[in-house]
Amino acid sequence: MAETGLTHARDMGVRRFGRFNWLGLWTLIRRETLRFLVVWTQTLLAPLVTAGLFMMIFSIAIGPQRGDVMGVSFLHFIAPGILTMTVIQNAFANTSSSIVVSKVQGNIVDTLMPPLSAGELVTGYVVGGVVRGLLVALAIAAVLFPIVGVGVAHPLWALVFVVLGAAFLGALGLVAGIVAQKFDQIAAITNFIVMPLSFLSGTFYSIEALPPVINTLSHWNPVFYIIDGVRFGVLGVSDSAPEKGLVVTLAATAAVGGLAWYWFRTGWRLKS
Template sequence: MNFIPTVTIAKKEIGHVFKLPFQVLGAPIATTVLYFLVFGHAIGGRLGAIQGISYTEFIMPGLIMMNMITGAFNGVFSSMILAKYMNTFNDLLVSPMSYLEIIMGFVIGSVGRSIITAGAIYLTALFFVPFHIGHPFFILLMLILVGACFALLGFLVGVVADNFEHASVFPNFIIMPLSFLGGIFYSAEMLPAFAQRLTYYNPLFYMINGMRYGFFGISDVMPVTAFAVVMALFVVMLGATWQLVRSGYKLKN
């Protein structure tokens, strides 16, 4: 595998952070501040502690994960739609780069952008509640895997989609509902038994709880289970994306 072209694509994707700082960083930070003010202070002050930590601390890992997921998906999706519209993706297909090198260039770039976004939200959270990081390596691992999963999903949808109007379908009707139902604002222990069983089928539930374990050492599932689910999802998404690019569906003229 030749890393030079892959890194070149990744640098281009990460560069969007500095070209569009308000869009990439400003919007997630503003949204996070609103969540902290409304849920963390206005509502959380009346709920008390959950699993031994304050409500503001409890929702913080989920907010980081939600913004990272959305950013990873939207970043690659936008790049793919533009590449198809401007017919520049064909230049990559006819280059000596392998399909895997092309895919990983977009994924690595998106993960880099997402980690920068996560760091900005983490620094924002410090203004509302002080906390320490319990397992930094596990947090980094989850950030990389989750960012890669949704970068691959953005790549897939970008290949299949015909225009930017399709961009709102996945974030608004799939990603956002699954995020809210994945335990950002509540623990699965607070749900009735039937709802708990349904929650275990939500992949974002494992991502959010994996992040919460990384910060505070608490989780509704075993951390190894959360890691295994996210890793399995990454492998499936990578295989599906590679196969789609290999087939040339909506890519090769």
């Protein structure tokens, strides 16, 4: 009898649902998706309105007077950039806010205690950010692109870079959320890191117009390749080869995701 009880005690720590906890992962993805869907006016409608305002302002202030950029009209040129900028900012906000809110409210333990590995936690959070980014992209493409008269030259390339961009910023949001201990810290990361990365990555201009030094620095920015890749997918023109952008974006996403995985595994700033 005593031996049976000892055996059960040993079995308590044994993983009983295979190599991957699919049910737990799906539950986390569902939670992260419902988090932004219940406030869709803030998370989906507001980004659409913001993107529309950007397009309208540039159309009124610059569009008619500005010549072609890379063989397309300026308004068409900035449309994919604005879409991508909005997507990555929302993906970052989804993951970073989820972690910070849980830490501030003291319920991060509800996420860490279930039988989910560090890889499953990172995957669940990032997928939630990707879903939000995709929905924002679909809303902008469905509503604003027909108004502006923009088509999609290479749909598969556009989809790949939108997903990768959302995944990269979603993983970066996890890193930022783990580092930050309160809301003003995550706001500082957003204002001083995420916003400059997105605005200074060719969203509103071709980097070929930049001075040589700044042009070289831009090629070290993964967000440049994300925006440039989406622009190639939508317009068929780009500053760099999409294949190179794909490799850089995959490497950057893997690096940031790996850091988030390591911190989830060790519990740094999460369990203390």
